[in-house]
Amino acid sequence: MLARLPYGALKRLEIARALAAKPKILLLDEPAAGLNHTETGEIDALIQKVAESGVTVVLVEHDMKTRDEPVRPYSRPRLWQEAR
16 A cells, blocks of 8 residues: 555655654655655655654755755754755
C-alpha cells in the first residue's frame, strides 16, 4: 500500500514516523530530495510546524535553488554557513 503513495507523501510519512518517538532533536538529511516545487513547499511548511512545536530541527539540504530563501533557519541558536 505504501508503494502507491506519491513520493512527497512518503517523505512526509518518514518525518511523521520520526516524530512518533517524540524527539527533542530531529535530524533531516535532504528531506526535499527528489521532490517537485509544490512538494518541497509542503515539506518546508511541515518542518516549520515541527520547529514551532518546540522540536529542534537540524536540516541538511544541498539543493538551495528549491528554497524560497538561501538559508532558512527553523530554530535557535542560528549557526549557518552557506556553501559556495
